[in-house]
Amino acid sequence: MAIGVYLTFRILDLADMTAEGSFPLGGAVATMCIIKGINPILATIAAFIGGLIAGLVTGILNTKLRIPSLLAGIITMTGLYSITSRVMQNAANVSLLGKKTVFTIAQNWGLSRNNAVIAMGLIIALLVIMLLVVFFKTEIGLAMRATGDNPQMSAANGIKTQGMKILGYMISNGCIALSGGLLAQNNGFADLNSGVGTLVIGLASIIIAEVLIRNLSIGGRLLTLVVGAIIYRLILALVFQMNVEPSDAKLASALVLVVCLTLPNFHLPRNLKGGKQNARSTKD
Amino acid sequence: MPEVLKIKNLHQTFEQGTVNENRVLRGIDLNLEAGDFVTIIGSNGAGKSTLLNSIAGTLPIQEGQIILKGTDITKLPVTKRAKNISRVFQDPKMGTAVRLTVEENLALAMKRGQHRRFRPGVKSQDRKFFKKQLAQLNLNLENRLETEIGLLSGGQRQAITLLMATLQRPDLILLDEHTAALDPQTSITVMQLTEKLISEQHLTAFMVTHNMEDAIRYGNRLIMLHQGRVEIDLAGEDKQNLTVPKLMELFQKHVGSGLEDDTILLA
Structure with a gap:
C-alpha cells in the first residue's frame, strides 16, 4: 500500500488520489475471483492487474488529456466507485467466509492464523520490493526516476516522460490494488467503501x-x-x-x-x- | 565542409494578436558547418534563449524551418531531437537528476535518444568507462560514482552535465549560458572543459553567453543577436582579431544607437 503511494508521491512527485479507488477495486477483484473458484494467488494477481488498468486511466487523463494530476486522480477514483460496485455485483460488501485465501494457504503450512498473515504479508511485501528494486535499476526504471526528478532534463535526454508517468501510475496503482486484494482476503470480505x-x-x-x-x-x-x-x-x-x-x-x-x-x-x-x-x- | 544545421527564416512571436505581442525572433537565417563552434551574444530579450529553445524543440516553431544534417526537424518533439542534439542548461540543477547517483545519470545520458529496455541500467563495463571519463575532469569524481548528484557542487554538476551531453556524440550541442551560475574560478574550469570536449570530438556547438570575453576567446564564429535578428556574424580571422572594444564599436555601427545595456553585456 505505502509502496504504491510512494511510487507516485516521491518517485514521480505527484499526489495520486486514484489510490482511494484502486484499493477497494483490488479488494473487489480478488474477492470475486476467489468466489468464482479461481486460485487465490491468481486472484491476487488479478487485483494487481485491475490496479494497473486504473493507473493507466489516470495516467492518460494526466498526460495525454493534460488534466492536473490531483484532478485526474479524483476523476478516476470517482469513476472506479461504480466499476468496483459492478465488479461486486452491486453489493456493498461481499463475504469470503470459508473460502480459500492466500492466508489459508499459509495456514496449511502449519502456521497459526496470525503467523500466517504475517508470513504471507512479509513474503509478498519482500517480493514486491525485490521486483521494484530490480526494475528501478533497469534502463526504464532509471528513466522513470529521472522523469519524476527532472522532467526537462529527462526530455532533453530523449526520455518519453509522458509514457514514464503513465507507467508509474500503473505500477503504483497495481501495488495499491494488490494490497487492497490482500486486505480483503485478510478481513474475509471486500468492502466498497474501504478506500476512504x-x-x-x-x-x-x-x-x-x-x-x-x-x-x-x-x-x-x-x-x-x-x-x-x-x-x-x-x-x-x-x-x-x-x-x-x-x-x-x-x-x-x-x-x-x-x-x-x-x-x-x-x-x-x-x-x-x-x-x-x-x-x-x-x-x- | 558538410552542413550540420540550417535555419531558414525562423520567426517566433509570443502572445500573438494581443497588446503584449512580442516578436522575439524576426527571421533568423543561419548555416552551421561541421565543427563550427558558434558563440552567441546579445542583450536581454534579443532572442538568444528563444533561438536555442527553438532548435532544441522545447518551443514549437511558428514560422520557418530547421534542418539538421539534411533532415527537417521543424516539427519533431524534444524527445525525438534528443538523439542528435544535446543540451547544457544555465542552472546546474537542470542538467542532472538530483536524486539519482552519478553513474545513473551518466547511464541515462548514454542511452540518449535510444530505446530503453528492461536491462540493467548500469553495467559493470559502463562503470569502467564512466570512471575513465570522469577522471579526465580532474575533479576527483571518478570515485564517487554512487554519490547522489544532489550532494555535489554546482561546478561539479555542470562538469558532469557536459560529460553527459558528449558521452554519446551529438550532431549538435547547445550550451545555454552554462557557466553563468558558477563562480569565476569554476566557470573557467568548466569553459576549458567545454573547449576540450568540443575540439576532441570535433563537435558542432552553439554557446549562448553573457560574457563578451568568453564569446571572443572561444569558438570560431561569433554571432550577435539584436531584436530578433542576426546583427553581427564574424568568423575566421575577423573573429580572431576581435576585441571587446572593437565588438562594441561594430555593434554601434550596425544598430545605429548607443549600447544602453552594455552593462548587461559585460556582466
Whole structure:
C-alpha cells in the first residue's frame, strides 16, 4: 500500500488520489475471483492487474488529456466507485467466509492464523520490493526516476516522460490494488467503501519512514516504508487504546498524520534539511 | 565542409494578436558547418534563449524551418531531437537528476535518444568507462560514482552535465549560458572543459553567453543577436582579431544607437 503511494508521491512527485479507488477495486477483484473458484494467488494477481488498468486511466487523463494530476486522480477514483460496485455485483460488501485465501494457504503450512498473515504479508511485501528494486535499476526504471526528478532534463535526454508517468501510475496503482486484494482476503470480505483514507495511510507511512531513516538506497527506502506502515499502525492502536469512538477514528488518524508531519520540523531540523532541500530542488 | 544545421527564416512571436505581442525572433537565417563552434551574444530579450529553445524543440516553431544534417526537424518533439542534439542548461540543477547517483545519470545520458529496455541500467563495463571519463575532469569524481548528484557542487554538476551531453556524440550541442551560475574560478574550469570536449570530438556547438570575453576567446564564429535578428556574424580571422572594444564599436555601427545595456553585456 505505502509502496504504491510512494511510487507516485516521491518517485514521480505527484499526489495520486486514484489510490482511494484502486484499493477497494483490488479488494473487489480478488474477492470475486476467489468466489468464482479461481486460485487465490491468481486472484491476487488479478487485483494487481485491475490496479494497473486504473493507473493507466489516470495516467492518460494526466498526460495525454493534460488534466492536473490531483484532478485526474479524483476523476478516476470517482469513476472506479461504480466499476468496483459492478465488479461486486452491486453489493456493498461481499463475504469470503470459508473460502480459500492466500492466508489459508499459509495456514496449511502449519502456521497459526496470525503467523500466517504475517508470513504471507512479509513474503509478498519482500517480493514486491525485490521486483521494484530490480526494475528501478533497469534502463526504464532509471528513466522513470529521472522523469519524476527532472522532467526537462529527462526530455532533453530523449526520455518519453509522458509514457514514464503513465507507467508509474500503473505500477503504483497495481501495488495499491494488490494490497487492497490482500486486505480483503485478510478481513474475509471486500468492502466498497474501504478506500476512504487509504491515501492518508500511505502518506503517513512514507513520512514516518522518511523521518526515522534518511538517505538510503532505493531498496532501503522501500524497506523502511514497511516499517513506517507498521509504526503508523502502532501509533493508531495506541490512540484507540484511549477510548476513541469508532466514528472518530478517521479524525484521530488525520490528527496523527498532522503530528507526524510537524514533529520533525520542531525537533530534527538538521536531520530533515538534506531531504527537504532535495525534494524542493526538484520543484524549483 | 558538410552542413550540420540550417535555419531558414525562423520567426517566433509570443502572445500573438494581443497588446503584449512580442516578436522575439524576426527571421533568423543561419548555416552551421561541421565543427563550427558558434558563440552567441546579445542583450536581454534579443532572442538568444528563444533561438536555442527553438532548435532544441522545447518551443514549437511558428514560422520557418530547421534542418539538421539534411533532415527537417521543424516539427519533431524534444524527445525525438534528443538523439542528435544535446543540451547544457544555465542552472546546474537542470542538467542532472538530483536524486539519482552519478553513474545513473551518466547511464541515462548514454542511452540518449535510444530505446530503453528492461536491462540493467548500469553495467559493470559502463562503470569502467564512466570512471575513465570522469577522471579526465580532474575533479576527483571518478570515485564517487554512487554519490547522489544532489550532494555535489554546482561546478561539479555542470562538469558532469557536459560529460553527459558528449558521452554519446551529438550532431549538435547547445550550451545555454552554462557557466553563468558558477563562480569565476569554476566557470573557467568548466569553459576549458567545454573547449576540450568540443575540439576532441570535433563537435558542432552553439554557446549562448553573457560574457563578451568568453564569446571572443572561444569558438570560431561569433554571432550577435539584436531584436530578433542576426546583427553581427564574424568568423575566421575577423573573429580572431576581435576585441571587446572593437565588438562594441561594430555593434554601434550596425544598430545605429548607443549600447544602453552594455552593462548587461559585460556582466
